Amino acid sequence: MRRLLFICSLSALLVGAGACGGDDADTDAADEVTTTTVGTDTTLDGERDDAVEDAAPDEDAARAVVDAFMDARVESAGDAEEFLTPISNEQFTDDLALYDVASYEIAAVEGADANSFEVTVDVVDENGDERTETLFVGPGETIAGDQEAYVIRGVALS
Numbered sequence: 322m323r324r325l326l327f328i329c330s331l332s333a334l335l336v337g338a339g340a341c342g343g344d345d346a347d348t349d350a351a352d353e354v355t356t357t358t359v360g361t362d363t364t365l366d367g368e369r370d371d372a373v374e375d376a377a378p379d380e381d382a383a384r385a386v387v388d389a390f391m392d393a394r395v396e397s398a399g400d401a402e403e404f405l406t407p408i409s410n411e412q413f414t415d416d417l418a419l420y421d422v423a424s425y426e427i428a429a430v431e432g433a434d435a436n437s438f439e440v441t442v443d444v445v446d447e448n449g450d451e452r453t454e455t456l457f458v459g460p461g462e463t464i465a466g467d468q469e470a471y472v473i474r475g476v477a478l479s
Contacts (some may be wrong), residue, residue, distance in 0.1 A: 386471040394422040453479040
């Protein structure tokens with residue numbers, strides 16, 4: 322008899338409250354399982370919501386670094402190099418001048434991997450010509466040797 326009750330209870334949980342006669346005990350158990358398994362928050366103590374909220378500032382921080390870098394390029398003050406790695410500094414050439422920027426607009430910020438972003442920037446140079454640059458932003462060492470959470474690690478014309 323005990324074995325039959327166990328099977329009926331298990332059936333009620335898996336199939337629904339109507340299994341094995343659908344008495345109140347089976348209905349309550351089925352309702353309880355449905356409530357805990359189908360709720361909108363499927364992680365313990367809302368950890369998923371916290372993780373998503375914690376990820377958002379990374380994109381904001383990457384965007385802020387690109388804004389500061391591009392502002393330095395527009396101002397031509399000579400401090401844009403502070404945002405560059407030795408490799409990305411070499412990527413700025415005559416064809417892609419570091420300080421030949423009159424204005425810019427960040428068009429997109431996309432995650433490249435767990436801690437890096439590809440930032441698409443529409444640029445207008447001092448002659449009025451338009452171009453699109455893709456800046457690769459992530460952790461790295463600056464020209465000065467400082468380790469930063471976000472630096473410009475590379476650049477490409479799109």
